[in-house]
Amino acid sequence: MSATRIVITGMGAVTGFGFEWQTLWEKMLGAEHCVRLWQPDGVEDGTFPVRYAAAVDMSLLPEALQDHPAWTFALEKRSRFGWVAATQAVNDSGLAPEQLRDAAVLCASGAPQHMLADMLLTQAPDGRAPGWQHLMPRAGEVNADGSLRQGNDRLARVIADGLGCEGPVINISSACAGASQAIGNAFQMIRRGEVSVAIAGGADSVLNLDTMAALYLLGAASSEQRWGVDLCRPFDRDRSGLIAGEGGGFVVLESLEHALARGATPYAEVLGFGSSLDAYKVTAPQPEGRGAALAMQAALDDAGLRAQQIDLINAHGTSTPLNDVAETLAIKSVFAEHKHYRSLAVSANKSQFGHLIAAAGAPECMVTALACLNDLVTPTVNLHELDEQCDLDYCAGQAVSRRVDFALSNSFGFGGLNTSLALGKYREHTQ
């Protein structure tokens, strides 16, 4: 690989915690979470079986962001969050508009936000079977901010148009690995010399009736009632499924040379990226974590790191029965030499801000970068009784102060699409 070094110089996150990464980080270190009671719009009687989610709380919108065009453009909800997060990241980086002209934009978007109201326009007036032909005469009634009006790549283009970016504009879709793939691909594009600057991340919201119903019926979303708002419990024996969040996250990546030339201070260095396919079952991870292990090993190889150098793994940690065991087994296989897995800190973020689905890898990458910067590891909250097959140090309950020189951030997508990012503490000189 080339000697080009790539660093993170800007971050923006919109989550249930708020609209700044600083708030996210502070709340996470304080072992808080933002899972709350939730019901889809239009369900007023509390009968929707999924009762909890980490929704974005618009009452937390700071005054400085209230005039952002994302709130008035015709956009899907996820794109509004993503556009704001990307703006925050660029502002955080200090890049001037003229420095963004050749930048790439890589954006992971989740499944389209289909709207039940739009779909009901396909109903035949005389009771015949529904079909698209019945919608066309009523096209004027189709919602402007639903999937029939908004292409999946709309967010990537809105960001590029708004910032005047003329580099590659790439829309990524690899389920829950999407944002991690976006960041990994951006890292590779800079390393290859295709661009010097990239804005990469993702945005998603599944908090609508249609998508959550589909996730519930699939058995992926938890409808557990026992634990109230504390039901997201990665690696706990009582975990019961994913708890959805919503929001967006973007990072600004630059070649170190580019960053230093303009006086930027890196948060952390991106060292490697690995991806793999389970090729097992569309509905379940490979039980031994084969694909996850391949992705982590590929990230280590890409970074030129030995397994023993890793201090922290930001786990995918979905709180689903199958993922958390498979990920644990994968970690144990990759870090088997000298039982290094016993020395690792493993932290899962989804019990704090929910599962952001396609966007999940972006805030989790930021948290990993901040761990490298500050030598602080965020806790896995709501983890009280370890699953007997989950026997690593998951930093349960409270943040941990420990040196973090190198870390991995895992994101594993539905259907067995796996990614892992290798990050490191930024140093002026490589070791």
Add this chain to the structure above:
Amino acid sequence: MSIAVYIHSAAVLNAAGSECADLLGTPPSSQPLAFDATRRAYPLPTPRLASDLFDRKIQRSVEPQGLRLLHCVARLAPALAALNLPPARIALTAAIPEVDAPSPCWDAVQAIGEQPQKPLAQLLANTPPLHALTLLNSSVMAYVAEALQCHGPMGGFCSQDNAGLDALIEACQQIVEQRADAALVVSSSPNLTPALYLRDPHQASEAMYGEGAAALLLGLVPAPDTPITLRIAGFARGYSADPQRGAAVGRGVIDRALSVEKLRLGDVGQIVANPEDAQLMSLIADHPRDVRSARAMTGDLGASALLTEIALALHHTHTASATPGYTLLVSHSRAGHWGALLLASETMEEHT
């Protein structure tokens, strides 16, 4: 590029047919859309999947765009198997538009229409448990990976316009950077649904969409017994939605793709581009030559258009009249994406 990457094999499915040679035949007639007789397009019947490669349930649970893709992929399975590679050395990248089908399935929509006072109960009672799988293009990638045993690097891309080039570049780089020895690049056009026409009504009024799919197998070696091979020689991409900047960005993209082999536009033997794109054509106007496109045979195939053109270029290398030289494929999306891909046709002697 430091390591040569070849287009080993290709498979297509579109209105012209399921063989690359079909793209050289008589153009098929466009047809009125089933949901809007005032518009015409190139729709396809949903293909049947080979049951020896894919689970029978997939035929029922995957949307037509995914089935088209899987139909193409199945035809590359023998070529991939013949390479005899470890699964971890096989990459998979995909350019698949997200499905525009109703999130609640049609049965649920009908049930809600019959009992509108209980929409939630009808939605939950009439949506199959696995319906979510039909909406995710990662499901289609998973089916490909499972059937063809690809465990290596992956990349999923999703847009109507430029995802094919993004998927091809990513696959090529996985081989160049030695993370894979072969890569499947798979793509599909979206289903013909109202969304194609509602998202940008002004531009869609001129569009003639088609349904199709295309898949490529890339490798470190060309297919055996091919006197002329097709190598990926360069590529570049950019974007501008600003009409004032578009030409400059497009010109820069073309120049960068050519620069890898130290070429100028005049050195290229053939250009593949949409002849109806005035801005694109203005960039190559100083170098008049045969500009070809399969678009008249297929309609606008969106995410699978580029791979279909590459498949045709590969087919040309198999014909008796094939000669060495360069082909430049230039794409310009309605949204403003620019892409350029340089392919080198070479005799075996040139690289042995």
